[in-house]
Amino acid sequence: MAAILAREPDAGRAAVALIALTNERFAAGDLPGAEAAIAAAVQIVETRLGQEASQVGRPLAVRARLKLEQGDYDGALADIERALALLDKAAAADPVERATLIYDRARAYDFLGRNEEAEAAARASLALRREHLGPVHEKTADSLNLVANALTAQGRHAEADPLYRQVLGMYEVLYGPTDYHVAIVLSNLGNSLRRTGRAHQAAPLYARAVAIAEQANDPVLLAQCLTNQGWFLHVTGDGAGAEPAFRRALELALEIVGPDHPFTGNARANLGYALSDQGRWAEAEAPFREGLAAYEGGVGPDSPDLLETIEGYAAVLDRLGRADEAEALYRRALAIASTRLPPAHADAMDGAWKHAGFLIRRDRPDEALALVRAELGDLLGQDGRGRDWRTRVRGARPLFARQVEAGWVLAAR
Structure with a gap:
């Protein structure tokens, strides 16, 4: 199909058709087909109009989003930066399109653990969307949620809390109380409450988020909500309760993205924590080891996102009498924290x-x-x-x- 569409003589029409095919293939779970379609779209516009043509920006933006979904965050960021540069050269740049690209830049930074840069990009997209889409719009709410996420990642939970509450109210108005958007922000707000010592307020939010995800029949959303609920149970001392949530999240991750994706790596490490909580140190070693390998393959070896996994793995090795290996991991975590936080x-x-x-x-x-x-x-x-x-x-x-x-x-x- 991509080869047939590529024969369309008008480069713009061919690119639009190929982008539509990309979205269709991705929705159907055909990642190779989606990749082939968007690669053809980029190639056609570059070949016929030139690599510096502003029209290249749109297929680049779509390719970047596809890379974000697959965990290729550095590759996505490269496409985003190039698309933004091309958009800036256009005679009449669309501010809404620019806001979307900057939002995707913030997402890439967030995944890569570049939290201050993620905050700056999210705030920039928020300002553009408020100006051009209005204060109560789904995309405005998305940007506000991403600002709150970036603040949370920096440990600025007191600042994130009111933003999450604003987003929750906006999503409930825009989508209704049982929409998947609501489930996501419920988990985020629960995380904020947990980290500021209000776990009793957080518990029902996690439970509501999981219930919404179950009803939505969305495996990605359910995996995310189960992960947040499991982590809440872990940090509040209920390792036995966290284990089934983490095991189910891992099963979903393996089905959705496979064994080598960073989300799966994180899911394995989370299971390691639940087993550690119960004193099952020997069982916990493999999930941490395998989880760290997959996780760092996606986010990079010096990402702050790895800290919990590295430190949990170190604790297990210490308990297993492998102190030298444990110390090496603690030193690695210290080096990451001192340079990246x-x-x-x-x-x-x-x-x-x-x-x-x-x-x-x-x-x-x-x-x-x-x-x-x-x-x-x-x-x-x-x-x-x-x-x-x-x-x-x-x-x-x-x-x-x-x-x-x-x-x-x-x-x-």
Whole structure:
């Protein structure tokens, strides 16, 4: 079919038809067919109109979205940047089209763990969509949700919370209370509540999100909602409850994207956490090992998204008596946090707490104390006026306790 459409003499019409075929093939689950169709669309426009023609931008944008769905985030970002550059050269650039490309740029940054860049891009798309589509529009709500996601990824939960509530209200008005959009933001709001110490408020949101996903018969949505619910159960100490949610999410991931996708990698690691919670350390090792390999293959070896998986794997190896391997992973996590996260990020402080505990158990309290003091220095050295500093100080209580623990061990020598 792609070869037949490519014979259309008008390049623009051929590209439009091939883009339609791409969407049709993707919806049918035919990824090779979708890739072939969009590749033909790009080639036709480039060959007939030139690589710098503004008309190349549209098939590039579609190809970028296809790459985002397949986990090729760097490839998607390259297509997005080129499409934006071509759009900027157009005599009458469409601001709505530009907003969509910038939104997709934010999604790519988000997947790659480039959280500050994701926030900036999401805010830029939000401003354009508010101006040209209005304050209550589905695409405006999508951009606002992405801003909140970027804030959450940076540990700025107090700022994300009201944005998620705005998005929830908008989605319920726009789509109704049982739409999949509502399920997504319910999970996001639940994550925000959980991370700010309001787990009792978060539990019914996760349950409602899963119920909506079940009713929608959407396996992707269900896998996402089960993952969020399972993680909530894990962090609130219910590993046995988290295990079935994580196992089902992994089964869905394998069906949807296969064994090598980063979503599947994350699903494997999550199962490792549920098994660890129950003291089943030997069973947990393989899910962490296999999950980390798949996850880093998609997001890159130094993505902050890997921190939870690396640290969970390290804890399992430590329990299995493989301390040298565990320490290498803790050091890797520390290197990622120090280079890819802003100072005193919540994930960096959590990692320092875990790493310091490992060092204390290895009878190295001096190293643990130095690590904790460095992380707390980053936090307490800030002026306290920015973002959610007070919330992060409260969240650093385990790290303060670790500092006291290391000090007592040193004093007892």
